[in-house]
Amino acid sequence: MDIGILVIGNELTSGMTQDTNSSFIARELYEQGWGVSAVMTVGDDGGAIKGGLDYLLGISDALIVTGGLGPTEDDMTTAAVAGAFDLGLYTDDAVLARLKERFGRLNIPWTENNAKQAIFPEGAGIIDNPVGTACGFFLERSDKHVAVIPGVPGEARNMLTGGVIPLFREKLAYHECVAKRTIKIFGLTESRIDEALPHEDLKIPGVSVGSYPRFPEIRLVVTSRGEDRDHVEESLGVVCERIEGKLYKHIFGYDDDTMEGIVAALLTDRGLTLSVAESCTGGLITDRLTDVPGSSVFLERGVVTYSNTSKVELLGVPASIIEKYGAVSEEAAILMAEGVKKLAGTDIGLSTTGIAGPAGGTEEKPVGTVFIALSAGEGTTCRRFLFRWDRRRIKEMSSQIALNMLRKFLIGGVD
Amino acid sequence: MDIGILVIGNELTSGMTQDTNSSFIARELYEQGWGVSAVMTVGDDGGAIKGGLDYLLGISDALIVTGGLGPTEDDMTTAAVAGAFDLGLYTDDAVLARLKERFGRLNIPWTENNAKQAIFPEGAGIIDNPVGTACGFFLERSDKHVAVIPGVPGEARNMLTGGVIPLFREKLAYHECVAKRTIKIFGLTESRIDEALPHEDLKIPGVSVGSYPRFPEIRLVVTSRGEDRDHVEESLGVVCERIEGKLYKHIFGYDDDTMEGIVAALLTDRGLTLSVAESCTGGLITDRLTDVPGSSVFLERGVVTYSNTSKVELLGVPASIIEKYGAVSEEAAILMAEGVKKLAGTDIGLSTTGIAGPAGGTEEKPVGTVFIALSAGEGTTCRRFLFRWDRRRIKEMSSQIALNMLRKFLIGGVD
Numbered sequence A, B: 001m002d003i004g005i006l007v008i009g010n011e012l013t014s015g016m017t018q019d020t021n022s023s024f025i026a027r028e029l030y031e032q033g034w035g036v037s038a039v040m041t042v043g044d045d046g047g048a049i050k051g052g053l054d055y056l057l058g059i060s061d062a063l064i065v066t067g068g069l070g071p072t073e074d075d076m077t078t079a080a081v082a083g084a085f086d087l088g089l090y091t092d093d094a095v096l097a098r099l100k101e102r103f104g105r106l107n108i109p110w111t112e113n114n115a116k117q118a119i120f121p122e123g124a125g126i127i128d129n130p131v132g133t134a135c136g137f138f139l140e141r142s143d144k145h146v147a148v149i150p151g152v153p154g155e156a157r158n159m160l161t162g163g164v165i166p167l168f169r170e171k172l173a174y175h176e177c178v179a180k181r182t183i184k185i186f187g188l189t190e191s192r193i194d195e196a197l198p199h200e201d202l203k204i205p206g207v208s209v210g211s212y213p214r215f216p217e218i219r220l221v222v223t224s225r226g227e228d229r230d231h232v233e234e235s236l237g238v239v240c241e242r243i244e245g246k247l248y249k250h251i252f253g254y255d256d257d258t259m260e261g262i263v264a265a266l267l268t269d270r271g272l273t274l275s276v277a278e279s280c281t282g283g284l285i286t287d288r289l290t291d292v293p294g295s296s297v298f299l300e301r302g303v304v305t306y307s308n309t310s311k312v313e314l315l316g317v318p319a320s321i322i323e324k325y326g327a328v329s330e331e332a333a334i335l336m337a338e339g340v341k342k343l344a345g346t347d348i349g350l351s352t353t354g355i356a357g358p359a360g361g362t363e364e365k366p367v368g369t370v371f372i373a374l375s376a377g378e379g380t381t382c383r384r385f386l387f388r389w390d391r392r393r394i395k396e397m398s399s400q401i402a403l404n405m406l407r408k409f410l411i412g413g414v415d
Helices: A021-031 A046-059 A077-084 A093-105 A112-118 A153-171 A190-196 A229-250 A259-270 A284-289 A308-315 A319-325 A330-344 A391-410 B021-031 B046-059 B077-084 B093-105 B112-118 B153-171 B190-196 B229-250 B259-270 B284-289 B308-315 B319-325 B330-344 B391-410
Strands: A002-008 A035-042 A062-066 A089-091 A119-121 A125-127 A136-141 A144-149 A177-185 A207-214 A217-226 A251-254 A274-278 A299-304 A348-354 A369-376 A379-386 B002-008 B035-042 B062-066 B089-091 B119-121 B125-127 B136-141 B144-149 B177-185 B207-214 B217-226 B251-254 B274-278 B299-304 B348-354 B369-376 B379-386
Touching: A002 A021, A002 A046, A021 A035, A021 A062, A021 A153, A021 A177, A035 A046, A035 B046, A046 A062, A046 A077, A046 A144, A046 B035, A046 B046, A062 A153, A077 A089, A077 A119, A077 A144, A093 A112, A112 A119, A119 A136, A125 A144, A125 A153, A136 A153, A144 A153, A177 A229, A190 A207, A190 A217, A190 A229, A190 B112, A207 A229, A217 A229, A229 A251, A251 A259, A259 A284, A259 A391, A274 A284, A274 A308, A274 A330, A284 A299, A284 A391, A284 B284, A299 A308, A299 A330, A299 B308, A308 A319, A308 A330, A308 B299, A319 A330, A330 A348, A330 A369, A330 A379, A348 A391, A369 A391, A379 A391, B002 B021, B002 B046, B021 B035, B021 B062, B021 B153, B021 B177, B035 B046, B046 B062, B046 B077, B046 B144, B062 B153, B077 B089, B077 B119, B077 B144, B093 B112, B112 B119, B119 B136, B125 B144, B125 B153, B136 B153, B144 B153, B177 B229, B190 B207, B190 B217, B190 B229, B207 B229, B217 B229, B229 B251, B251 B259, B259 B284, B259 B391, B274 B284, B274 B308, B274 B330, B284 B299, B284 B391, B299 B308, B299 B330, B308 B319, B308 B330, B319 B330, B330 B348, B330 B369, B330 B379, B348 B391, B369 B391, B379 B391
Parallel strands: A002 A035, A002 A062, A062 A144, A274 A299, A274 A348, B002 B035, B002 B062, B062 B144, B274 B299, B274 B348
Antiparallel strands: A035 B035, A089 A119, A125 A136, A136 A144, A177 A217, A177 A251, A207 A217, A299 B299, A348 A369, A369 A379, B089 B119, B125 B136, B136 B144, B177 B217, B177 B251, B207 B217, B348 B369, B369 B379
């Protein structure tokens, strides 16, 4: 049961506008248990539209077309679809009356080009648009189903879920159930994960595993499909458990979890307080933590100690230590974490210091050198890293590692 | 001169991931004066890839393929492209050696599946990947040109602009000149901008103006096309000047400028130092400023004073003021900006305090209430805002307004 998606608009083929409809439509179809054969985007051009329709219909059981239903001259989707199926066009009087009534109600002057939005291919069924002026339509030709909806994202989404999907559920034979779980991993490369996975044990009928890097994380998406809901859920559970058995040390969350959300929940649950001293991450750690509602419960303060003076004044790091070992050093990182913890009176202190570049590196400490320290109770741990990315990615990776060190400390794990 | 784009990945046809590469590629091609025949997205499936290649090659002079070049089993783009052109595969020893050297240098254990990334179709030219492991390649077959690059956005962008476009410019005949300028505006809604623009005066042959909201900014993209380079540049200049004449107060930058980059350059130029006291923005202001290389020259410190105690200890805000007016108040914001400036010994102090929600609002100060203050010399300015978005957008807008206040102060402008 494969469905094609045809997206129409010059603003898309020129790269002026980012298409988000096709991704939304694909996700909705996927969750219904249908597959997407292909997504094609073409400009407002009759020949290109006809070519796309023909190709997609050739490899699909049904087709969703979006865009080009507006009142202006360059909106030619309706005429192109009618032409591709050798159908004439007609004006739907009920739709025309509703359009005029809407314009009157909203006090918008009626211009004749708007009547174009009441024109449909002969034999088409009309799909109502509860949030805009352009109605959609559907056609059935030699066992293939075509639904056409506008390109305005709010209208497309509304008409897809309210109009097209109910229609396709009625018209298209399908019985599949789908269940999905995203496993979020940090601290392993994609190829190390691939190597660690028990591929043979994961080959359960109806279940697939995909690996998707999202810097600085890797996401494994497990999808289970089949006729029976209980069986689908059970197969999903079995495969997830087998993956967890191999990778549990590196899994930090599932589905919509974020690293900062997990850390925030752990701190809140355990009633522990945190203070953060950032140098190279420049505030990114507290920015992420304060994205979580309720973070004021555990976050006492953050300090971005970019100057040496501020490290002395706000963290009590002795100037002699900075002079002797440098501001980017294990000694400084440890004293920063211990200093912020003590001065803020929190249970935990976290610190970063490093050289994010592009300038500032030395032979001994090249650009990308980062020290991250965590202080709690009597103990302080510090780790040294060398990253090879640009400034932003060094900041992102450093903040992620700092949060992950905190997560591991909170769950009592060892590294 | 039409180019097709083929995007490959199950994460895209299932709607898991939003494709942003094709829009970026389309925009870059458009700026070179080339058109896009169609964009097609298919899953990691040999048959679907072959179908897409054949269709797009039929309607295009050249083709850019992105995605499916990773080391895992489901990455099958190289094999599918080779198959579509009836070519064998070979391992490139130089690429293999570089891959192994890279793994060694970064201290990542080598696993055999990585060798897959050194396999190419016979006769292919290799496109270097300066920022990742997957090299791209290009093929020329019966006057059609095919370039294949990875799907990871950072790598795809780098290799498109650094590898594919220079190659296509060499191989493909084209004559149109295109010049473009992006005008970045902050502080006006899209409809206010539309109203302010002198539309009639902007109608110059070959020049178009598009408006693209990118929260929290609006971008106006002016594109000029024609046969003659000088004429194209001149027309672009005329239209930009007419827009600037109407909107200069709200234009903060052009093209790749960022608000933080502009502010950083102004501070550096004027030799002024800055300290920041953030509450509701949680470190986002210093995170943005420290994305700019060299920010340590002007940024003395930031403090994220999430607790009342930290406002007292790190900023010298009297506890009595917080008790009387609240931590979210004009009084607190002003004392935060003045306090951080004084304690850090900087020329300028910037502060934010507000209720980012979803909880914590009151009738007098609902969720979304934010105070932003700037202190310099003897004067301190404070503004109050009420935003209606989610937590993250409130943080983003607040940080943008704070930086824009600083920018206006630095250029001596009035609000």
